[in-house]
Amino acid sequence: MHCEICVKDYIIRLTNSIIRDSIYVMKKGSDVPVKKSVYSLVLMDDVIKAVDEQAYRMGTSRSNLINQILAEHLSCVTPEMRMREIFEQVAELVSSSFRIQEQRSPSLMTVRTALEYKYRPTINYKVELERSPSDYIGTLRVNIRTQSAALIDMFHSFFAYRAKLENSYLKQLGINKYSCEIGDGSFSRSLINTGKLSGEQVGEAIGEYIKDLDHAVKVYFASPSEFGENAPILEKNYRALLGRYII
Structure with a gap:
């Protein structure tokens, strides 16, 4: 921590250094990048060494670390800061029911749960x-870890049903950009960007969506033969979620 504080102090005081990299900031409260440019700065060698060591520990690049430090000091919001805010909110919502895995990339978050x-x-x-969201905030990928062909077939059947359900309800709301793919024991879908949610709200929307989806998966696997009886309640839950967030 002391080293990190020293690095920040150096960079804030000595912003005359050579780095031919990108300084990438965004206006506070906006998801739209203002500008991405190449600048020439001059920094002391020991500052660069400290920056590189800290960047390695954080799993980021030299320019990204400097960009984050300067952005925090100048009250700007970087893509990394926006993503961190989103993931912190997701973690708060799912931590009691899911195991959160460590990630080196600021753009990734993986949570895990077990089926009964x-x-x-x-x-x-x-x-x-996405670093710069346009139509989509990002992508959700769901994978089942099993060698059982029967379980994989059940997984595919559930997500074929779920994809049809989600697409149908989103179309009723005038959203026609639902995009998903079902693969070998996997399901992925693009997370829709309405442009109306703050970073915290995006995190809430993603967290609540994962919880709703996981609940439906577990209900299906608990008793596939009775899923027809349970489906109306699950669909009601999904409609309620759409009443709060479109994701």
């Missing part, structure tokens, strides 16, 4: 956020 099924297969929910 033979051998307790796990399901991973991985969120990858």
